[in-house]
Structure formats: structure tokens, C-alpha cells
Amino acid sequence: MRTAFIEELSELAGADPRILLITGDLGFGVFEDFAHRYPRQFLNAGVAEQNMTGLATGLALEGRIVFTYSIGNFPTLRCLEQIRNDACYHDANVKVVCIGGGFSYGPLGFSHHATEDIAILRSLPGITVVSPGDEWEVRQATRALVSTPGTCYLRLDKSKAPPTHLPHDRFRIGVARRVREGTHLTIAATGGILEVALEAAEELATRHDLQTRLLSVHTAKPLDAAALAAAARETGALITLEEHTVDGGLGGAVAECLLELGVVPRAFRRIGLRAGFSSAVGGQSYLRARYGLDRKSVVETALDLLGKKQGE
Amino acid sequence: MDSRELARRIRKHALRMTSIGRSGHIGAVLSMADIVAVLYGGVLRVDPKQPRWADRDRFILSKGHAGAGIYAALAESGFFPVSKLETHYQDGSDLSGHVSHRGIPGVELSTGSLGHGLPVGAGMAYAASLDSREHRVVVLLSDGECDEGSNWEAILFAAHFKLRNLLAIVDYNKIQSLGPVAETIALEPFAAKWQSFGWEVREVDGHDHAALGSALSQRSTAGLPVCVIAHTVKGKGVSFMENTVLWHYRVAVGDEYERALRELERA
Numbered sequence: 001m002r003t004a005f006i007e008e009l010s011e012l013a014g015a016d017p018r019i020l021l022i023t024g025d026l027g028f029g030v031f032e033d034f035a036h037r038y039p040r041q042f043l044n045a046g047v048a049e050q051n052m053t054g055l056a057t058g059l060a061l062e063g064r065i066v067f068t069y070s071i072g073n074f075p076t077l078r079c080l081e082q083i084r085n086d087a088c089y090h091d092a093n094v095k096v097v098c099i100g101g102g103f104s105y106g107p108l109g110f111s112h113h114a115t116e117d118i119a120i121l122r123s124l125p126g127i128t129v130v131s132p133g134d135e136w137e138v139r140q141a142t143r144a145l146v147s148t149p150g151t152c153y154l155r156l157d158k159s160k161a162p163p164t165h166l167p168h169d170r171f172r173i174g175v176a177r178r179v180r181e182g183t184h185l186t187i188a189a190t191g192g193i194l195e196v197a198l199e200a201a202e203e204l205a206t207r208h209d210l211q212t213r214l215l216s217v218h219t220a221k222p223l224d225a226a227a228l229a230a231a232a233r234e235t236g237a238l239i240t241l242e243e244h245t246v247d248g249g250l251g252g253a254v255a256e257c258l259l260e261l262g263v264v265p266r267a268f269r270r271i272g273l274r275a276g277f278s279s280a281v282g283g284q285s286y287l288r289a290r291y292g293l294d295r296k297s298v299v300e301t302a303l304d305l306l307g308k309k310q311g312e
Numbered sequence: 313m314d315s316r317e318l319a320r321r322i323r324k325h326a327l328r329m330t331s332i333g334r335s336g337h338i339g340a341v342l343s344m345a346d347i348v349a350v351l352y353g354g355v356l357r358v359d360p361k362q363p364r365w366a367d368r369d370r371f372i373l374s375k376g377h378a379g380a381g382i383y384a385a386l387a388e389s390g391f392f393p394v395s396k397l398e399t400h401y402q403d404g405s406d407l408s409g410h411v412s413h414r415g416i417p418g419v420e421l422s423t424g425s426l427g428h429g430l431p432v433g434a435g436m437a438y439a440a441s442l443d444s445r446e447h448r449v450v451v452l453l454s455d456g457e458c459d460e461g462s463n464w465e466a467i468l469f470a471a472h473f474k475l476r477n478l479l480a481i482v483d484y485n486k487i488q489s490l491g492p493v494a495e496t497i498a499l500e501p502f503a504a505k506w507q508s509f510g511w512e513v514r515e516v517d518g519h520d521h522a523a524l525g526s527a528l529s530q531r532s533t534a535g536l537p538v539c540v541i542a543h544t545v546k547g548k549g550v551s552f553m554e555n556t557v558l559w560h561y562r563v564a565v566g567d568e569y570e571r572a573l574r575e576l577e578r579a
Contacts, residue, residue, distance in 0.1 A: 050461070055432070058439065062435075
């Protein structure tokens with residue numbers, strides 16, 4: 001996803017001199033070309049995320065469209081108050097980019113797991129929170145964020161779903177993408193874990209004769225209430241899937257939204273991290289399995305939700 | 313109006329605003345009043361008729377708790393009617409205790425949490441340097457605020473990129489929230505710290521308008537960011553408020569208000 005992001009941003013920066021990329025001293029092997037091509041639009045602010053976010057706000061208030069970049073929780077939680085007070089309160093054109101959503105940096109340990117960021121960031125007034133599921137969505141989202149006013153958060157992942165878009169597909173911030181049609185249940189996923197949702201949907205179809213509607217909810221805020229309400233009404237059962245704590249992330253957002261709309265799915269389950277801190281050591285796939293976010297767990301949850309037994 | 317008269321008005325307005333609104337921080341406003349008056353009295357290039365004029369100097373009050381003083385300076389400079397000051401800190405007002413830009417022409421940045429102004433100011437100054445523009449970015453900090461690490465991140469950055477358009481002023485009144493700076497987290501040798509980080513440092517009496525005028529208007533001939541350490545007295549101008557922690561919190565009402573007002577009018 002990172003390569004797709006920087007390729008897209010490079011193209012955009014060539015056409016729009018207002019675009020400026022600030023890194024918190026990370027991105028080895030990724031930004032050299034951008035920095036070489038657009039030296040006036042690239043800045044390494046050093047290992048200082050609070051200052052990076054303040055700088056970004058100052059530059060944005062002077063007319064720039066500023067992307068801040070770092071990994072894991074560094075561009076978000078480390079400088080949360082700068083995002084809140086400086087960027088959001090001033091409606092500043094600051095686009096916070098994190099590479100390393102969820103367990104992307106698995107073996108590096110819990111400090112590098114971004115597993116509360118969606119919940120925390122989406123609570124900030126005025127922010128747009130985008131968590132793409134595949135590289136096409138990353139490219140489209142990067143493009144869309146440049147023309148979305150105000151402060152935005154782009155959560156990139158090391159994993160990615162295979163391409164599912166059709167030639168005529170349009171990407172719109174706040175509009176979930178239906179990547180698979182089905183009538184028995186809906187899985188609403190955000191981020192690279194969309195790949196797990198696709199695998200689970202395939203297994204449910206081939207082994208259990210259950211057809212899954214699959215929504216890529218690439219925008220956690222503003223949430224696509226219409227698509228989620230339609231899914232709840234039309235398929236009855238709804239599962240949310242995210243590589244993130246179950247507290248307040250996509251699952252929480254969907255639950256809040258549907259309950260207030262008075263659209264209550266017959267069955268509803270949030271799949272996400274429930275074990276507290278992810279202190280186990282392992283790669284992204286291992287940690288998904290370890291914490292119940294893998295294909296097997298999603299299939300089991302779906303069968304349980306629909307009152308089916310394994311092998312039925 | 314000369315800067316001394318502006319300073320007198322800022323002090324009197326702030327005393328009245330904090331008294332009517334029953335808000336704190338009068339000591340912090342009184343300590344910076346001369347600095348703010350010299351800035352708005354001629355150092356800053358701003359135009360109340362065009363608050364967003366592209367070539368204006370940008371001023372950020374990073375010690376946002378002294379917002380009453382900035383509101384007073386802006387009103388006296390013609391950015392909004394002086395009568396609006398009467399609403400400070402009250403239900404439905406635009407004038408919050410910590411400075412907010414919403415609905416207030418002339419305020420560049422809303423602050424209140426310490427350690428935010430200098431990084432944002434550095435970003436504005438960096439933008440000016442990228443675009444080869446000559447306006448200045450001026451950030452006023454408190455001394456206690458210099459405990460915040462985010463300031464030192466920005467101090468490193470500004471020196472590295474030689475942000476010659478950036479001016480940081482520290483209102484060094486030697487008293488922070490709970491007691492003397494020297495007994496809380498000592499800043500000394502303070503000027504040497506800024507110098508060693510690569511800034512040009514000027515120390516001045518923060519109540520001497522001529523000295524302030526000179527220190528605040530001159531850019532660094534070496535092309536460095538400038539820090540003016542303004543030695544001030546917390547609560548300056550009201551004898552019983554001077555050099556005391558109490559008036560970071562206490563509200564002057566009744567006899568105390570009248571006594572304070574008399575002292576400010578005599579000054």
C-alpha cells in the first residue's frame with residue numbers, strides 16, 4: 001500500500017505545488033524519488049511528531065496541502081493533541097498518513113501495533129478517517145484526500161486485498177464499496193483485512209452454500225449509513241471486521257449508526273481485537289489467527305451467527 | 313496611540329474582563345502587557361481592515377491562558393469593537409478564557425494547551441521561507457511553557473532550517489503555575505540554551521518599551537531565528553499582584569478590583 005500511496009502522491013504533487021509531504025524521519029527506500037523530484041515539497045522533520053504536526057498545521061494555514069507520514073502510532077497518538085487542537089480545530093488541510101495499521105509491523109511488538117487509532121481519530125470533530133482495503137482504494141483515496149478539505153487520516157496497511165474493482169467503479173469518500181453480492185449475511189470490513197473477508201466469503205459460499213455481501217468500508221468517518229442500513233435490512237446478519245480493537249472502531253461506529261437509525265440487524269457481531277494488548281510475537285497473519293481475526297474465525301463467527309454448525 | 317497608552321488600556325481591559333467574567337490568569341496578562349503593546353503598537357505589520365492580508369505579520373499567543381490581553385489589544389487596534397470585551401468568559405461569548413480564533417478577526421491560532429504555538433509558527437515561517445516572502449511570524453511563550461518538549465522540537469527545527477522570519481518571545485516572569493520557575497523545573501542558563509540550539513538571543517527588560525521596540529523589530533543579521541527573552545514581573549502594574557502565584561488564579565472583585573484599577577490608572 002505504501003508504494004501505491006507514494007506513487008500516487010508523486011503524480012499529484014507534480015500537478016499541484018501546494019502538496020507537501022513531511023516525514024517523521026521514516027520511509028527508507030520509499031521517498032527518495034519523491035524528494036529528488038520535488039525538493040520544495042518534501043521535508044524530513046526528524047523524530048519529532050508533535051512538531052511535525054504543528055508544522056503541518058502552520059503550512060496548511062498558509063495554503064499548503066500537507067501530508068504527515070510516520071509508522072504505527074507515531075503520527076497519530078504521539079501527537080494526538082496537535083491533530084485535535086492545531087489541525088482539526090482550525091480545519092487545516094493536514095492529511096495524517098500512517099503506514100502500519102493493525103498488526104502490519106507484527107514482530108516488532110505492541111508499540112508498533114496500531115490497534116486503537118480508528119476509534120481515537122474518528123472521535124475528533126471534523127476529521128475524515130480512511131482505511132483502504134486494497135491498492136486501488138489507496139490510490140483513489142490519496143487522490144480524493146487532496147480534494148477533501150480539512151484534516152484527514154489515511155491508515156495504510158502492509159497487507160492488502162487482491163483487486164476487486166471493476167473498470168467503471170468510482171471511489172468516493174464516505175461511500176462503502178460493495179465488492180461481493182450475497183443474501184445470507186454481510187461482512188463489513190475496513191483496511192487490508194478485507195483480504196480475510198474475501199477468503200471467508202469464498203469459503204462460506206463453496207463449503208456452506210452461504211452467500212455473503214461484502215462491503216469494503218474504506219471510510220470509517222463519515223460512515224456510509226445508507227449502505228450499512230441496507231445491508232442490515234436486506235441480509236439480516238451483519239459482521240464487522242477490522243484489525244483493531246472492538247472498542248469504538250468500525251464495529252462500534254456501525255453499531256452506533258444502525259441503532260440510532262432504528263435499523264437493527266437480526267444478528268450482529270464485531271470481529272476485532274478483544275485480547276487487550278497484542279503482546280504475542282509474530283507476523284501479521286500469525287497475529288490475526290492468534291487473536292481471532294483470520295479466515296477460520298470469520299467463518300466460524302458467520303456460521304454461529306446464522307445458527308449453523310461447522311460442517312453443516 | 314503610543315505603546316505605553318496601549319499597554320495601560322490592555323491592563324485595564326484585562327482587569328475588568330477577568331473581574332466581570334470571574335476568570336483567572338490576570339497576573340500572566342499583566343506580565344506580558346508591555347510586550348503585546350509594543351507589538352501591536354507598531355512592530356507588527358497588521359491591518360484591522362484586512363485581517364487576512366497575505367503580507368501581514370503572523371502573531372501567535374502560545375501562552376493562550378493570557379488570551380484576555382490579546383483580545384484587548386485586538387479590540388484597541390480596531391479588529392473588533394471594544395464593547396465586545398465585556399462578554400469575555402461569559403455564556404454565549406466568542407471570547408473564551410484561552411484564546412480562540414473562531415469568530416475573532418486577528419487571531420491566527422487558537423491555543424490554550426501549552427507547547428503548540430512555536431511548532432505551528434515554525435510551519436508558517438517555513439512556508440514564508442519557501443515562498444521567499446518577507447512577513448514575520450511572532451510567537452509569544454510563557455516561561456513555564458518551556459517545560460513542554462514540543463517547543464524544543466520546534467527550536468531544533470527552526471535553527472536547522474534557519475527560519476529568519478521567526479521570532480519567539482518568552483515572557484520570563486519567573487513564576488509558573490505552582491511556584492517559582494527556578495524551584496519547579498529550572499530554565500537557567502536559559503539564554504545559553506537557546507543560543508546553543510542555534511538561535512540569536514536578545515535579553516531585555518520586558519517592561520521597557522524602547523528596549524522592547526528595538527529587540528522585537530530587528531531581524532537577525534546572521535539570518536537566524538530570533539529569541540527575545542523578556543524579563544518581566546508577573547502581575548506588573550498592580551503592587552499586590554506582583555511576583556505572586558496567587559494572581560494566576562485569583563479574581564479581583566470589590567475593593568481589590570478598585571485598588572488595582574486605581575494603580576493602573578496612576579501608572
